[in-house]
Amino acid sequence: MSAKRPGLFRTMALTIAISMLTTLVIGSLLYYTLKRQDVAHLQDAERMADQAVEQQAVAASQVIAAVSRSVLHSDLSRLQDTVNMVQSTAGLRDVMIVNKDNMVLAATNVTQVGQTLQDATWLSWKGQNREVAQRAAQSGQPVFAVVEPLKDKGETLAWAILVFAVPDHAIALRPPEERVRETARLMAPIFLFVLMGIGFAMKLAAASIRKQIQGLMASVLTESPQAETDEEWLPKAS
Numbered sequence: 339m340s341a342k343r344p345g346l347f348r349t350m351a352l353t354i355a356i357s358m359l360t361t362l363v364i365g366s367l368l369y370y371t372l373k374r375q376d377v378a379h380l381q382d383a384e385r386m387a388d389q390a391v392e393q394q395a396v397a398a399s400q401v402i403a404a405v406s407r408s409v410l411h412s413d414l415s416r417l418q419d420t421v422n423m424v425q426s427t428a429g430l431r432d433v434m435i436v437n438k439d440n441m442v443l444a445a446t447n448v449t450q451v452g453q454t455l456q457d458a459t460w461l462s463w464k465g466q467n468r469e470v471a472q473r474a475a476q477s478g479q480p481v482f483a484v485v486e487p488l489k490d491k492g493e494t495l496a497w498a499i500l501v502f503a504v505p506d507h508a509i510a511l512r513p514p515e516e517r518v519r520e521t522a523r524l525m526a527p528i529f530l531f532v533l534m535g536i537g538f539a540m541k542l543a544a545a546s547i548r549k550q551i552q553g554l555m556a557s558v559l560t561e562s563p564q565a566e567t568d569e570e571w572l573p574k575a576s
Contacts, residue, residue, distance in 0.1 A: 357533040365525045372506045372517050391429075395482050395502040396471050403486035404497045406435055410488060410495060416450070417444040431481060435488075437487075440464070443496060448470050448476035468492060473504070 339375045409420045420543050421433045435444040440455045449542045455461075463485045470485040482502040487494045 346539075353536050356536050357529060359401040360532050361525055361529040361534075364528060365521050368524060369517060369521045372520065374516070376512055380531055388568065391482060391502070391504060392471055395429070395484050395500070396469070398430065398502075399471075399486050399498065399500045402427065402500060403488055405493075406498050407488045407490070410427070410435075411490070414443070418448070420444070421446060429502045430500060430501050431476065432499075434499040435496055436460070436464075437496045438494065446554060463499075464497065474501070 385444050405424070405486055406417065409441045417435055421435065424430065425431060425446060431446075433444075434442055434450065436455055437443055439461070442450045442453050442455065445451055459474070465488060469487065470483075472483060474483040482504055484500045484502070486498045486500070488496045488498060499508050
């Protein structure tokens with residue numbers, strides 16, 4: 339009985355060690371998978387938020403462009419008043435009305451009125467002669483710029499450039515500690531299953547090896563010439 343105890347202890351220790359190693363490998367893969375899912379979820383959420391901001395900015399720009407177009411037809415002197423009036427639009431940071439000659443007719447920053455735009459970005463937007471909506475940067479801050487052509491009977495009379503602030507909708511990833519806890523919670527039943535499976539497999543293997551050894555010993559004893567040798571050593575009867 340005492341000889342079996344060290345062997346049983348070694349078997350149990352080996353079973354636990356193999357189970358823990360297997361669980362650790364599977365847990366590492368699971369942790370990596372959970373992290374990738376978190377990153378993908380974060381990217382999807384940010385993409386949806388950007389699309390919502392774009393849709394709101396374009397819708398507001400179309401309304402402001404329609405008002406500016408009406409004023410442009412009726413009374414050009416009221417164009418600056420119109421720009422001042424729409425400044426209360428949610429998220430709107432800057433407005434500029436530019437004519438076909440690239441001259442600023444009205445702007446949130448009145449010092450820009452009368453100036454001529456010649457930068458490459460504006461010329462690229464103007465060359466497309468259509469609604470343009472894209473991310474940009476203003477004073478080092480990310481913004482969303484919308485360019486609306488003010489058309490009349492197919493002819494572009496001027497352009498409305500509107501700049502919207504990009505709201506901070508950053509979503510933080512789950513902390514590693516929380517992801518580790520979730521991995522441990524998911525791996526607990528897997529560890530028990532692996533432990534039971536390896537223990538049962540080792541038990542079957544040990545039984546099979548023991549059976550083979552017993553069969554081999556029985557075969558050796560059966561084929562031993564001990565019986566004939568004993569007979570030779572018996573004294574002969576006179």
